[in-house]
Every structure is written in C-alpha cells, then in structure tokens.
Amino acid sequence: RYIWLDDKHVKQVGEDAVVNLALVTVQDLADTYQPPFEKCVRDGRASGVMCAYNRVNGVPSCADSSLLFKTLRGEWDFKGYVTSDCDAVAIIHNDQGYAKTPEDAVVDVLKAGMDLNCGSYLRNYTKSAVLQKKLPESQVDRALHNLFAVRMRLGLFNGNPVPNPFGNIGMDQICSPEHQILALEAARNGIVLLKNDAKLLPLPKSTMSLAVIGPNANSPQTLIGNYAGPPCKSVTPLQALESYIKNTVYHPGCDMVSCSTGAIDKAADIAKQADYVVLIMGLDQTEEREALDRVDLFLPGRQQELIVSVAKAAKRPVVLVLLSGGPIDISFAKDDPRIGGIFWAGYPGEGGGNALAEVIFGDHNPGGRLPVTWYPQDFTKVPMTDMRMRPESSLDYPGRTYRFYKGDTVFEFGYGLSYSKYSYSFTRVSQNNLYLNHSSSLHTKETSESVRYMLVSEVGAEMCDERKITVHVGVKNNGELAGKHPVLLYVRHGNHGNGRPKKQLIGFQSVILSGGEMGEIQFEVSPCEHLSRANEYGLMVMEEGRHFLVVGDDKHPITIII
Incomplete structure (x- = not known):
C-alpha cells in the first residue's frame, strides 16, 4: 500500500510537444494511443497520471476535460491525482495561445480535472483567478482532495515515516546484492541477437587475442542512458570482455560517438592482429535524449566507415554491438558477410557490460526481442508530427508500427535470434x-x-x-x-x-x-x-x-x- 505508479505522459503524441498540434483520429486514439494508459490505470491501479504538453485535435492535454474527467475518471475509474508535465500549464498561455491570460490557463486545467502543476503557474495565478471570479474555490478543494487522498493512502500522515516500510531507504538497500543481480538479469534478458551468420557466436573462450574497438566500448555513462540515477557500480563492456580474454587490445576508433574524426587506419591495424574483433558502436545522450531528437536513422559521423574498414581488415567476420535507445538503419551491416554477428543492447544499465560479455562468450543464451520496428532511413521522409497509424496508398503514406506499416524494414518488431x-x-x-x-x-x-x-x-x-x-x-x-x-x-x-x-x-x-x-x-x-x-x-x-x-x-x- 506504500507504492504508487505514476503514468506519463497521457496523450503525448509526438515529441515536438510544446507547440505540437497532433491531429489524431478517434480510431487511432481508441486502438493505439489510449489503451496503454488504460491498462496502467485499470490493471496497474496507477495513483498518478501526468498530462502532456501537446494539443490533441486542438485541445491541450492538461485542459482536456473529456480526457481527464470523462475517460480517465469516468470510464477508467481512476482514483488518483493528475499532474502536469513541467511548465505545461504555462505553455498553454505563453506558447500555444490557447488561454488568453495566465488566470485563464489555470481555470482551464483545474476545471478540466488537473490537480497539480509541475511549475509555478498554479502557485502564481490560482489566487488571482479566484479573486477575479473566474475559478470557484470548489475546484481548488477538488484538486486538494485528490492530492491528499493519495498521500494518506501512502501512509504519509501515520506519524514518523522512518519505521514504516520504505521509510529509511539508503544505498545499502538500493545496492543490495539482490538488486544488483536483478540489474544484471534485466540486462541479459534485454540483449537482442540480430545476426549470427555461420554460427560465429558465441565466441570461443579459448580465443588467444581479442580486439575491442568503438567509442562505446569503455563508456560507463552510455550504458545508463537518459533519466537514470547513479549506478551502484560500473563495469564497461571493455572491462567485462577483458575478464574473459586477457590479451585484449582496445582502441576507440573515434574521438567520440559523433565520430567526426577518427583513427580508422589505426583501428584497422589492431583488428588485423587479433583472432576476433568486437565493435561496440551506436549512440549516446549526445545524439538522442529528451529535447534532442535525431533527424536521421543512420549511425553518426564516420561510424559506418569505421565498422566497414575494421571488418575488411579482420581475419574473421567481426561482431558488432549497438548501444542506442532507438532503431538504427544498419542495412549495410545486415547485408555484409564480413560482419558475422550483430547485437542490440539498448542502454542496458549498470549490468550491461557484464551481460554483453556473458552473451558474446556463451555464458548466457540471448533471447531478447525488438520492442519496436526498425525502419529504414527512407522512413524519415514521413513527418514525425503525422500521427496516423493506418497507411494511405493514395498519399504514399506507409502507416506506422508493425500493426499497420506497409514498407521495408531493417528488422521487424519482435525480431530476435538465439543460440x-x-x-x-x-x-x-x-x-x-x-x-x-x-x-x-x-x-x-x-x-x-x-x-x-x-x-x-x-x-x-x-x-x-x-x-x-x-x-x-x-x-x-x-x-x-x-x-x-x-x-x-x-x-x-x-x-x-x-x-x-x-x-x-x-x-x-x-x-x-x-x-x-x-x-x-x-x-x-x-x-x-x-x-x-x-x-x-x-x-x-x-x-x-x-x-x-x-x-x-x-x-x-x-x-x-x-
């Protein structure tokens, strides 16, 4: 009873969220955009929901009474509180122009069913909205009722919280052996084997020499990704691979993930000398994160050139490991016989380095599946603000997701190999x-x-x-x-x-x-x-x-x- 689920961002459609006007059909809302949130509320019994920045069919999500009252609290029987994304209320007036005054924005969201503002707009303008007779105090009371009800369910009014469950959580609890094992297991299960030509993988543990090349090979921060706390311990893929093969030689190949400059010839020379080569490439937060969208699906900079050059120089087909949050068009690697194995590991967390080494050398049999469709670069011609799911051949629109997309893929949703x-x-x-x-x-x-x-x-x-x-x-x-x-x-x-x-x-x-x-x-x-x-x-x-x-x-x- 002391744990709650906070569900975000309800009705955020598209990432250009601040000023984006998403035009979404009722059919797509019913079978694509709303069901995940409905599951969280009905089955997960979420106690908190965050409304998004953007407007859907003209109405800001935090000011959408049909969504917050009729659907969320009425049809889905939601019993928690609704908070805005940070500064989403201010944006309704300042950026979207939906509300004429700051007080009007406050009125719009409170009357729609929002309870809490991440930001200062409610603090600054609720009182003036009430004094201007625009907002009845009953709306303020309603929001407070929802907020305090959740706090009471969490036991926050039961006296000293320290003796209560979860009342005194520190690093000893967070970094317990059980939790570190769980982090490792999650990383193992999330690794997806995309290619394994001629059963190149797993690599033999009797390997005499190993070359590890790539800008993500020795970066503990890349493993963690976006929106994460500090890890309990850090083991990079390079360090984990060195624990298997003592004679391991490392070269980053690129100055950084953007790979604007690189020592490609030096990396290729190192690859020539090794029995096996593992390339650890992909993206990091300098390429993709909140407020930084990618504009294409290719590997950044000279990464592809580095991969191809190393693969040409190596004695045997190489292993390519990709760290990234989103899909990458690696058609060149998929079709290149000199690249014998490909893994995608996402951003696997603190256990990711050890998990990758275990999978590469066969101490864990990979079983992960892709959670999204990997589209080719050509898909970027579709505007990211076009939210339609279903294809329209007359408009040369291919549709979205494995359920409707009509077009070529690099890898399909749910794809994943095993040993x-x-x-x-x-x-x-x-x-x-x-x-x-x-x-x-x-x-x-x-x-x-x-x-x-x-x-x-x-x-x-x-x-x-x-x-x-x-x-x-x-x-x-x-x-x-x-x-x-x-x-x-x-x-x-x-x-x-x-x-x-x-x-x-x-x-x-x-x-x-x-x-x-x-x-x-x-x-x-x-x-x-x-x-x-x-x-x-x-x-x-x-x-x-x-x-x-x-x-x-x-x-x-x-x-x-x-």
Missing part, C-alpha cells in the same frame, strides 16, 4: 467457435463490406468473461544450450484490410528450457479485448468471421459467429 532454435505448436485450444447470437437483445450491424459485427460495449462484461479462450502452446528447444525464450502470441483477422491491423500482439511469456527440452505455456484470450478492433468511429467491435492465433509459423483458427 538455440525453437519450435512451437498449438497443443490445446478450449474452443474454436465463438457464438455471440444467443440473445435477441444484442444488436448486430454490418460494415460497408457486409461483415456482421457487434459492439463490445453491448456484449457486456459477463459474456466477455464467459467466452474467454484458454490456449496452450508447446515449445521445444531444438538446440544444445539452455535458454530463456520469450513466446509471442499474435492475432490477425482473416481479412486484414480496410483499417484492420495486419496482426496484433496479444500476449507474451518466457519459458526456460534446457537443450532438447519441451515445455508448455498457457495464454488466456479474451475475445472482447483480443479479438476486437476499433472501427472508424472509435468504437470497439467484434466482427464475424475467421481470426487466427499465431505463434511463430504455427497458426490456429478461431471463428466468431454472430
């Missing part, structure tokens, strides 16, 4: 046909394609629960190494045109299997949640016809009958 091969099969599905026409009180309608459908809101929670499907998936590790393997369950409509997603991830679970071992995992599929879609009016509907559950190359049909 083992896994196979899947649907071993048991509790029902193959779903009948939704048992009650004459339920109304059916037809789409423009003459497909019969029902509104999820009319089906009702009771029937939704009764119609849940239990799905059992068999998984086999066909390799020799044990591994922790994530299994991704998708659904796709038999007819995925006319605004329907190509496919939709509806569940994922990890299973730990030894080499040659078989296992089984269970999913629960809710038809109202997982077999529905948003129509053009933003209403969730269940359509008659075939849907397919998909795991790997195996699929299982589910037929909805209305």
Whole structure:
C-alpha cells in the first residue's frame, strides 16, 4: 500500500510537444494511443497520471476535460491525482495561445480535472483567478482532495515515516546484492541477437587475442542512458570482455560517438592482429535524449566507415554491438558477410557490460526481442508530427508500427535470434467457435463490406468473461544450450484490410528450457479485448468471421459467429 505508479505522459503524441498540434483520429486514439494508459490505470491501479504538453485535435492535454474527467475518471475509474508535465500549464498561455491570460490557463486545467502543476503557474495565478471570479474555490478543494487522498493512502500522515516500510531507504538497500543481480538479469534478458551468420557466436573462450574497438566500448555513462540515477557500480563492456580474454587490445576508433574524426587506419591495424574483433558502436545522450531528437536513422559521423574498414581488415567476420535507445538503419551491416554477428543492447544499465560479455562468450543464451520496428532511413521522409497509424496508398503514406506499416524494414518488431532454435505448436485450444447470437437483445450491424459485427460495449462484461479462450502452446528447444525464450502470441483477422491491423500482439511469456527440452505455456484470450478492433468511429467491435492465433509459423483458427 506504500507504492504508487505514476503514468506519463497521457496523450503525448509526438515529441515536438510544446507547440505540437497532433491531429489524431478517434480510431487511432481508441486502438493505439489510449489503451496503454488504460491498462496502467485499470490493471496497474496507477495513483498518478501526468498530462502532456501537446494539443490533441486542438485541445491541450492538461485542459482536456473529456480526457481527464470523462475517460480517465469516468470510464477508467481512476482514483488518483493528475499532474502536469513541467511548465505545461504555462505553455498553454505563453506558447500555444490557447488561454488568453495566465488566470485563464489555470481555470482551464483545474476545471478540466488537473490537480497539480509541475511549475509555478498554479502557485502564481490560482489566487488571482479566484479573486477575479473566474475559478470557484470548489475546484481548488477538488484538486486538494485528490492530492491528499493519495498521500494518506501512502501512509504519509501515520506519524514518523522512518519505521514504516520504505521509510529509511539508503544505498545499502538500493545496492543490495539482490538488486544488483536483478540489474544484471534485466540486462541479459534485454540483449537482442540480430545476426549470427555461420554460427560465429558465441565466441570461443579459448580465443588467444581479442580486439575491442568503438567509442562505446569503455563508456560507463552510455550504458545508463537518459533519466537514470547513479549506478551502484560500473563495469564497461571493455572491462567485462577483458575478464574473459586477457590479451585484449582496445582502441576507440573515434574521438567520440559523433565520430567526426577518427583513427580508422589505426583501428584497422589492431583488428588485423587479433583472432576476433568486437565493435561496440551506436549512440549516446549526445545524439538522442529528451529535447534532442535525431533527424536521421543512420549511425553518426564516420561510424559506418569505421565498422566497414575494421571488418575488411579482420581475419574473421567481426561482431558488432549497438548501444542506442532507438532503431538504427544498419542495412549495410545486415547485408555484409564480413560482419558475422550483430547485437542490440539498448542502454542496458549498470549490468550491461557484464551481460554483453556473458552473451558474446556463451555464458548466457540471448533471447531478447525488438520492442519496436526498425525502419529504414527512407522512413524519415514521413513527418514525425503525422500521427496516423493506418497507411494511405493514395498519399504514399506507409502507416506506422508493425500493426499497420506497409514498407521495408531493417528488422521487424519482435525480431530476435538465439543460440538455440525453437519450435512451437498449438497443443490445446478450449474452443474454436465463438457464438455471440444467443440473445435477441444484442444488436448486430454490418460494415460497408457486409461483415456482421457487434459492439463490445453491448456484449457486456459477463459474456466477455464467459467466452474467454484458454490456449496452450508447446515449445521445444531444438538446440544444445539452455535458454530463456520469450513466446509471442499474435492475432490477425482473416481479412486484414480496410483499417484492420495486419496482426496484433496479444500476449507474451518466457519459458526456460534446457537443450532438447519441451515445455508448455498457457495464454488466456479474451475475445472482447483480443479479438476486437476499433472501427472508424472509435468504437470497439467484434466482427464475424475467421481470426487466427499465431505463434511463430504455427497458426490456429478461431471463428466468431454472430
């Protein structure tokens, strides 16, 4: 009862957030932008929500009463407080011009349902708004009620907080052995193997010499990324690799990650002498962070030139490790046979250096999957302020995300290799046909394609629960190494045109299997949640016809009958 979840940024669409006017269809809001926040509120029982800077369809998020009252508190039954992003209230007047005066901005956000301002606007202008008769004191009371209710639930009025749980947390608790193991495990599980030609990886521990090259190889700060506290301890990838191979030679190759200048010839000479070469490249906070967006998807500066030159000089195909928060167009490396292995590790935290070394030398079998689509550089022609999910061929618009995007990818969402091969099969599905026409009180309608459908809101929670499907998936590790393997369950409509997603991830679970071992995992599929879609009016509907559950190359049909 002493932990709360703060959910941010509700309805932030696009990163040019201060003045950005995001035009979003009700269909995209219903099936893309709002569901993650709804999950946090309904299932995670979030106690705090942060409204964003930007305007959505003309209305600033912090002044959107439909969002904060009708949707958040009404439909999602939110019981916490709403805070603004920092200075988001000031921006409503100063930058967006939505409010004519500072007092009007205060009135707009408090009447819309916001409770707390990160910034000084409420402190400076709430009293004058009340004195000018623009704001009733009841709105101030309402905000205070929400704020103090959460503080009471946290036990902040229960006397001396020190004896309470979490009342005296210091470095001994934060940096406990259990927490450091957890940091290492998180880093291990997040590393994604993108390429492993001719089973180059894992590298043999009997390697006589190793060259480690790249500007991110010996940078502990790059591992941490943005929005992070100080690590308990720092082990860089270089230091971790040196613990495996004593004869390790290091060269940064570039002056820094921007790689405007570099000693490429020197790095290539070092690569010539080593048995194996690991390049540790990518991005850092000088290239991407809050308030610093990238303008392209390529590696910065001369990094590509460095990678290609080292790969040409090396005795064997090289291993490329990428540290970055977002995707990078590395088509050149994907297609180059001299680059035998590629890892993406994100910004893996303090355990990232050790985790990378463990994976490279086979003490951990990689199983991570990409959390986003890796688009090619050509995708940057799409304005980042264009929020549409669905493609429009007449306008040469490819759409966004794995659910709708029609175009080439560098790597797909959910992609990730392992040192083992896994196979899947649907071993048991509790029902193959779903009948939704048992009650004459339920109304059916037809789409423009003459497909019969029902509104999820009319089906009702009771029937939704009764119609849940239990799905059992068999998984086999066909390799020799044990591994922790994530299994991704998708659904796709038999007819995925006319605004329907190509496919939709509806569940994922990890299973730990030894080499040659078989296992089984269970999913629960809710038809109202997982077999529905948003129509053009933003209403969730269940359509008659075939849907397919998909795991790997195996699929299982589910037929909805209305």
